[in-house]
Amino acid sequence: MSILAQLNSPVMYLICGTIIAFVALVCVFFMIRAYKAGISIGMDPVKMKRTITASATFTLLPSIGILLGVIALSGSLGTPLPWLRxxxxxxxxxxxxxxxxxxxxxxxxxxxxxEMTAEAFTTIALLMSFCIMWGMLMSVFFTKRYLGKIGGSKKSESSENSGGGIGDIAMTAMFIGLVSAYVGSYIGDFVSGSGDWLPIAVAVVAGAVMAVFIYLAEKKNLGWLESFSIAGSMIAGMAAAVLFG
Amino acid sequence: MSDLEKNAAFEAYNQKSHTYGRIACIITLAMLIGAPFLMGFYLGAMPDMAGFVRGFLAVGLVWSVSCIAEYLVYTPMLGAGGSYLAFMTGNLINMKIPCAVNARDMVGAKAGTPENEIISTLSIATSSLVTVVVLAIGVVMLIPLQPILQAPALQPAFDCVVPALFGAMAYKYYRGNLKIALPTLIVMGTLFILVPSLTGSTSFMILPSGAIAIGLALVLNKKSKKGAK
Known part of the structure; x- marks a missing residue:
């Protein structure tokens, strides 16, 4: 049996599928708990359902991109491990x-x-799991204390309304910083000659389409479009990549 | 239900989120680290620990620091339930964080409130489940899908998922915040032009970029409060 046939065997699918199924169950569990807790503190169920719909539509496109990653890696590592990772x-x-x-x-x-061997494969699999586990490990040991210290989880809505929402300003600013780091890297890549202009063009097209979505949602009372604004803008940006590329 | 009772109910929920989150993370970690050994048992070849150490020194250290930075930055954004799920399921920058922030803004939840905690958890759980389902369907359909998805004509589109995401998010967050966004973008752009090698460490550069944006936001907030007085 070739190494790829071994890596794609039912046993490998069983090992990886079991872990994925466990994590999916944890997500369902947390989702139900959050929904029930939202109801118990008086949140509007319509808002929570909109969150679920918007998050699902938001995720659909990037997930297809991730699926491509599975396909790309499956040629050398088989399908089950990239699927798990x-x-x-x-x-x-x-x-x-x-x-x-x-x-x-x-x-x-x-x-x-x-060149792949069983020993090389298991070493690669271990390294892939090990190098990125720190966020989860830190969550186990520090999240409760960390969140307790910054007080985020304990702040009541009434204090938020009266207290000026510094946390909210900082969070928006952090996100502006995150976007700026990436957009800045596309500009830097292009100007310094180490990359091409395509990411900038794609970002500009996606941003322009987002502007149209926001205009329609805010000025033409088409609020429902908001759920599709990110996915729609991304499709436009990705379509532009095909045209320009 | 009075505000006091609501707060008590939320606190009880939050405490249990930590308990369940920790248990889920420990089990997932054990399975993820154990899986390569289980696979090794089946394949008849255990991991080469010398190669593992060499690989860790080559790439692992960098990614470990990146993971820790991500943890410090994103945990306060996501709250308890959201952060346990996000660190378990990954794809933070390119999916979970924008997804949670988008949901939060859509329903108008304020950072640090119980509403934000609930919305963030719902959003990340949904996002993770959709990814799991899409990948599961994709894996089942892998063979017939391969020619379509790997068509050379479509490759530029999938190579540009992240710029498309950040372009859309940039418009959303830059408008109305230009005094924060423009200086941050100019500083970061200049930095990447002057030191092109930094583009390989963009995830690290989020920290200084975020610090600049937060610093500017706080200064502007202080000024506007003074102006109001």
Whole structure:
């Protein structure tokens, strides 16, 4: 049996599928608890249902992008491991880089099926899990104390309304910082000559389409469009990438 | 139900979120670290620990620091339930964080409130489940889907998922906040132009970028309060 056939065997699917199923159950459990808690503190069920719908539509497109990551990695690692890695804890940009570097560390010329051995595969799998586990590990030990210290979870809505919402301003600013780091990197890449203009063009198109969505939602009373604004803008940006690319 | 009772109910929910979150994280960690050994048992070859250490020194240290930075930045944004789920399911920057922030803004929940905690948990749980379902369907359909998804004509689109996301989010967050956004973008753009190698560490650069934006926001907030007086 070839190494890829072994990596794609039912036992491998069973191991990976069990972990994914466990994490999916945890998500369902947390979702039901949050919904019930929302009802018990008097939140509007319509708002919570809108959150679920908007989050589902928001996630659909990036998920297809992540599926491509599974496909890309499946040629050398089989399908079950990339499926596990990108369903649980992983990130598309991370997995690809670590898998490549791990393959080189175990003596392969790169990530490819022809050189893959069972020992190289299990080492790569361990490294992929180990390098990115710190967020989860820190959650176990520090989240309760960390959130308690910053007081975020204890602030009541009434104090928020009267207290000026510094946390809210800081959070919006943090997100502006996050977006600026990425948009700044596209500009830097292009101006310094180490990258091309396509990411900038895609970002501009997506931003312009988002402007149209916001205009329609706010000025033309089409509030329902808001749930599709991010996904719609992304589709437009990605379509632009196909046209420009 | 009085405000006092609501707060008590929320506190009880929040405390249990920590308990359940920790248990779920410990079990997931054990399974993720155990899986390569279980696979090794089945394949008849355990991980090469010398290769593992070499690989960790090459790439692991960098990613470990990145993970810790992400934890420090995003946990306060997401609250208890949301952060346990987000760190279990991953894809934070490109999916979970924008998804939770989008949901929060859509329903008008304020940061640090019980509403934000609930919305963030609902949003991240939904997002994670959709990803799990899409990947599961995709894996089942992998063979017939492969020619379509890997068509060379579509590759630029999937290579540009992240710029498309940040372009859309940039418009949403920059408008109305130009005094914070423009200086931050100019500083970051200049930094990336002057030190092009930093583009390989964009996730680290979120920290200084966020610090600049938060600093500006606090200064502007202070000024506007003074002006109001």
């Amino acid at each position: 990108l369903s649980v804890i992983g990130a598309l940009h991370y997995e690809t880089q670590v898998a490549e570097a791990a393959a080189e560390a175990v003596g392969l010329s790169g990530l490819n099926a022809t």
